[in-house]
Amino acid sequence: MRLLLQRVTRAAVEVEGHRVGEIGQGLLALVGFGQTDGPELPESRIWSAMLAKVLDLRVFPDDADKCNLSLRDTRGGLLVVSQFTLYAETRRGRRPSFSNAAPPEVAHPLYDRLTSELSRACPGPFAQGIFGAEMLLDFVNWGPVTLLLDSSDYV
Numbered sequence: 547m548r549l550l551l552q553r554v555t556r557a558a559v560e561v562e563g564h565r566v567g568e569i570g571q572g573l574l575a576l577v578g579f580g581q582t583d584g585p586e587l588p589e590s591r592i593w594s595a596m597l598a599k600v601l602d603l604r605v606f607p608d609d610a611d612k613c614n615l616s617l618r619d620t621r622g623g624l625l626v627v628s629q630f631t632l633y634a635e636t637r638r639g640r641r642p643s644f645s646n647a648a649p650p651e652v653a654h655p656l657y658d659r660l661t662s663e664l665s666r667a668c669p670g671p672f673a674q675g676i677f678g679a680e681m682l683l684d685f686v687n688w689g690p691v692t693l694l695l696d697s698s699d700y701v
Contacts, residue, residue: 547577547583547587547596548577548633550577552693553605555570556685556686557625558683559625559674559675561675566676567674567675569625569672571622572617572622572671573605573617575664577626577629578628578647579653580647581633581648587697588660596697597667600617601616622670624664624672626675627683628678630648633646658677
């Protein structure tokens with residue numbers, strides 16, 4: 547699993563001309579699942595560690611303008627969007643290969659579980675995109691702050 551977190555002042559997702567989710571200040575989380583991710587992933591300590599990182603990474607400024615506050619501390623919003631292209635292979639040629647991404651029949655239930663758990667744990671507004679849909683994202687990256695969390699780093 548890979549999560550690309552972006553600290554935002556606002557973020558929204560649109561599908562077929564309809565806004566399906568939006569947040570104010572918080573995190574935009576793009577999430578992808580890889581070939582090694584399977585139905586057992588949500589029961590692993592890696593899953594728990596990654597979810598905790600989303601909620602507890604100190605990426606928001608305190609009164610002294612130091613990044614000492616987390617999403618939990620600020621009660622910020624969270625927008626989660628599926629993004630299989632996080633597993634793009636670009637070493638050869640000019641066309642990315644996505645063969646490292648989990649197939650939709652594996653990734654979709656994982657995405658549903660992830661959004662379910664994060665929606666319950668999120669301290670502020672929660673929104674999500676639609677798995678497999680063509681989506682338009684509108685967001686302002688604040689900082690900019692962008693962090694990549696990769697489950698292979700938590701093995």
